Amino acid sequence: MRPLAPSAARALAAVVGPEHLLTDPAVTAGHAVDWTGRFRGATPAVVRPGSIGEVAAIVAVAREEGLALVPQGGNTGLVGGSVPLAGEVVVSTARLAGVTAVDPDAGLLTAGAGTTIAAVHAAARAAGWAYGVDWAARDSATVGGSIATNGGGLHVVRHGPTRAQVLGVQAVWGSGAPLDDLGRLEKDATGYDLSGLLCGSEGTLGLVTAARLRLVPHLPERALAALAFASMADAVVAVGALRRGLPGLEAAEAYRAAEADLVAGHLGVAPALAPPPPVTVLVEAAGHDDPVDELAAAVAGLDGVVDAVVATDGPRRAALWRHRESLTEAIATLGPHHKLDVSLPAPALAAFAEEVPARVAEVAPAARTWLFGHLGDGNLHVNVSGVDPDDHAVDDAVLALVLDRGGSISAEHGVGTAKRAWLARQRGSDAVAAMAAVKAALDPDGVMNPHVLL
Structure with a gap:
């Protein structure tokens, strides 16, 4: 990592004030690692602007001094896009809040x-x-x-x-x-x-x-059901039917028995459905009026549901949601892991979910694959534990399967640095060239997060 030049340090301190230019490694270290612990870098400084004028001045300093900048908010990204992996200066948005x-x-x-x-x-x-x-x-x-x-x-x-x-x-x-x-x-x-x-x-x-x-x-009335299915294929068909027939559908979240057991052990509570079925889908409906009857009628019309629990009161809904929302936290207890956020066309979703653990096992026999995600929009989170953070064989195997099935290598976390080599394989060279032309026009000196995406 190249240290911050004295002239750059003076210029940045003049823009934001010395108290908002952080250079102590003990302070900046937290800005140089992502939430998963997989992506770790280093930064000579974290600068915290308080206005758009200060941001413009920081960019001017970066262009003058040849600095690369990495914007950083909550640092909850999962693809190495918001951490200084190449020694960039971090621009924190913490003071641009409210x-x-x-x-x-x-x-x-x-x-x-x-x-x-x-x-x-x-x-x-x-x-x-x-x-x-x-x-x-x-x-x-x-x-x-x-x-x-x-x-x-x-x-x-x-x-x-x-x-x-x-x-x-x-x-x-x-x-x-x-x-x-x-x-x-x-x-x-x-x-x-x-x-x-x-x-x-x-x-x-x-x-x-x-x-x-x-x-x-704002839809104040809500009802939540945990539905059990014998297979991901049955779950995908059911969610498709709910999208067509349940006007108040707000969410449709899926996870498997392995994830149910992991999060239940992590939380120290019983699974949402006991024993955990092969696939659990949380379905939430919302409306101005109580949607319980509407949800119950829609669920009754589904094929493939082998068990169901309906929660209508706030505490019970929160308890069911906690199983889904604690999955990432539970997987993190297993150590740094590979998180691959992908999406698939609905017809390919179930087959992908069945096939991807075997693909991972082929390149990393000791690894474990964890699957969960947003079934209503085809977005699955593929998490792999027990693999070295720098081992890209698992990533390559999963992303190759995604493209083979007509999916997207990134559904909502971005490309970052983790998937940069795969962008052209999905979008094509012409599209990537167009993106590069846009970047060259708007960032002529290449100071904005230059090691990400392109």
Whole structure:
């Protein structure tokens, strides 16, 4: 790692103040490793801007001093996209936090990039609305990070991913020029959607400082069912039927018996369904009126359900959700592991889930494969424990199978550095060349997260 030049240190300290330029390795170390512990780097400095003006000034210093920048929010990414693996300077969005405006009539909310998703939910609820994106890391994941990776989560089946919630973005391009789209209206046909361009860009084009987000109606009544299936194929067919016939469908989350046993042991509680069936699917319905009867009728019409538990009160729903939302935490207790977030077409989903453990075993016989995910939108999280963090054979085996089955190598966490070699194999050389041309135009000196995505 190249140390920060004295001239660069002086310039950055002049921009944000000495107290917001962190260079002590004991302090910066936490910014140089990802949540899984698999991706570890080092940084000469963490800089914490407090305004879009300070971000623009940081980019100017980076261009002048030849620094590479890695934007970092809650650092909950899983593909090495937000850690300084090549000795980059980390730009933390921690001070760019807070909900700054809520329009309760239009259903819009403006928040800084460092605002947690949980804080967005709270502000939306206070205004009589809800936010359509949610996942287990809501207390640490941030608005800026979710835009950078086009995060999805639990409710994509109803509301779509982050891209569908973003109306406008405030940011600084790698050129140092500002973008301020926070005043965009719902209907605006004036040229390119530059805010949309930043969704999924992984910090390679610019640094998001704030966003204007669409809200969705708050549906106070909820019902949750844990459904047991004999196979993933039966579960996929059932969820397809629910998507067609259950208007209030809010989530459809699946995991297998192995995951059920692991998380039950981790939590010290009984499984959601005992004994755990081959596949458990959590199905949640929401509405203005109690959706229990609607959910029960929809479940009664399904083929392949071998057992079911329905939760209508808040504590019981929370207990069932805890099994699903604690899976990543439970797998983490097994040590650093490979997390491969992928998506498959519905017709290929069940066969992939059956085949992928065998593919992993072929290249890593001692490894264990853990599968769970968002069955309603075809997004599975393939987790492999018992493999060295630097061993890419497992990744290659899984991602090759994904492409063979017509899927996507990244469903919601981005490409990062972990999957960079696979981008052209999925998108094609022409598409990657177009992306490179966009980056060259908006980040001419290549200072924005240069080792990620492309």
